[in-house]
Amino acid sequence: MNNPNTVDEVIELLVADVSDVPSRDLTNMDLVDPETKEFVVPQYFATPRQQLYQLLLNIVKYQDENWNGPRAAQACLAVMNGAELDAVCQQYDVTPHAVFCLPLIARTFPRLITHEIGSIQPVLRQDAKIFFLDIMNVPGTQPETMMRQMKLCSKAITASDQRLMAMWLQIERASFNSGHTWMTALLAALNSLSREIALELNSMVLEDLLKSASTRLQGDVTGTIPKLFKHVFVNCHENTTHLILGKAALDSLHTQPLLKPELHLHPAGESYEGLRDVQYRLIDAPEVRLFWTPFWSHGEAANRVMALRRGSHWADTPSVWAPYLFTATEVNVNNITRRGYEMIGAHNIACPEKIAVATLE
Numbered sequence: 001m002n003n004p005n006t007v008d009e010v011i012e013l014l015v016a017d018v019s020d021v022p023s024r025d026l027t028n029m030d031l032v033d034p035e036t037k038e039f040v041v042p043q044y045f046a047t048p049r050q051q052l053y054q055l056l057l058n059i060v061k062y063q064d065e066n067w068n069g070p071r072a073a074q075a076c077l078a079v080m081n082g083a084e085l086d087a088v089c090q091q092y093d094v095t096p097h098a099v100f101c102l103p104l105i106a107r108t109f110p111r112l113i114t115h116e117i118g119s120i121q122p123v124l125r126q127d128a129k130i131f132f133l134d135i136m137n138v139p140g141t142q143p144e145t146m147m148r149q150m151k152l153c154s155k156a157i158t159a160s161d162q163r164l165m166a167m168w169l170q171i172e173r174a175s176f177n178s179g180h181t182w183m184t185a186l187l188a189a190l191n192s193l194s195r196e197i198a199l200e201l202n203s204m205v206l207e208d209l210l211k212s213a214s215t216r217l218q219g220d221v222t223g224t225i226p227k228l229f230k231h232v233f234v235n236c237h238e239n240t241t242h243l244i245l246g247k248a249a250l251d252s253l254h255t256q257p258l259l260k261p262e263l264h265l266h267p268a269g270e271s272y273e274g275l276r277d278v279q280y281r282l283i284d285a286p287e288v289r290l291f292w293t294p295f296w297s298h299g300e301a302a303n304r305v306m307a308l309r310r311g312s313h314w315a316d317t318p319s320v321w322a323p324y325l326f327t328a329t330e331v332n333v334n335n336i337t338r339r340g341y342e343m344i345g346a347h348n349i350a351c352p353e354k355i356a357v358a359t360l361e
Helices: 007-015 048-061 069-080 085-092 101-111 182-211 225-234 247-254 299-303
Strands: 127-139 146-158 160-168 215-217 242-245 263-265 280-282 289-292 304-308 319-333 336-350 355-359
Touching (some): 007 048, 048 069, 048 101, 069 085, 069 101, 101 319, 160 182, 242 247, 247 299
Parallel strands (some): 242 289
Antiparallel strands (some): 127 146, 160 336, 263 280, 304 355, 319 336
């Protein structure tokens, strides 16, 4: 695409590299109201690109006493067409941090582990609904038999403010005169900050999953892989799809012989900020993705193993992250005002029956 001419084209350009492939064909699900023939679930939940597009659109439209989305979007459009940053900020009465809010979120979004282990569902307003599939046991057609039934469920949520710890570093003008253009310096800061925000959000997701775990096991899972299988896979989560490990738990895997029914080599998939793919899969068990996280590197957390169950569809998930918008904001650190970012959203809504935690000892 050539340089954008409109704000819509700015958003389209920013989301162009994000996947537009749905995890599952929506037409295979009973998501259409039989009377109105309309989708029960908004279609922008279907793919990562549509989700990101909606989130950026929320940012562009939002206005309050501290944030003017339309002006920030017009300023971003001007900069993407080669205008000088200082002149653009003066013309539209915005800060550089507001100008780069849209590309910042566009770079942060694909790095979120929520794409892998959960569902991201942007909401159009602070009071909204999120959707997920629930798997329930119901009486079968024969006496004393049970059937597993999948049901689309929704939950009302209210998005709330969440101050992010990552801050925009103040770039002094001296750095612009040391062989770098102002655009190069700002893009370097953009890359660095987007990574920090992704780390912050991924840490939030894992912490909320831990708080919501329905099963916690300690004491008799003494580091052996067979016992881990028994306690996490059989007793807790027979349909486990993901394991997230602390550093010590990962080390215990490496000490095990690679014999059935334990481990064998498996090509790694995509890694995320703060979570790294482990190149193993389980034999004689459903395919399971293994991640280890540096967030759990010390103390008891290093021995932690979290098991998650996720179905084949974007909505069947252990958690839902429901972002509404991100805005630039002022943060006071050590009596010095810096620029940071504030998120409004229900950053993680966990379904506890799909989460179990064990601690290897």
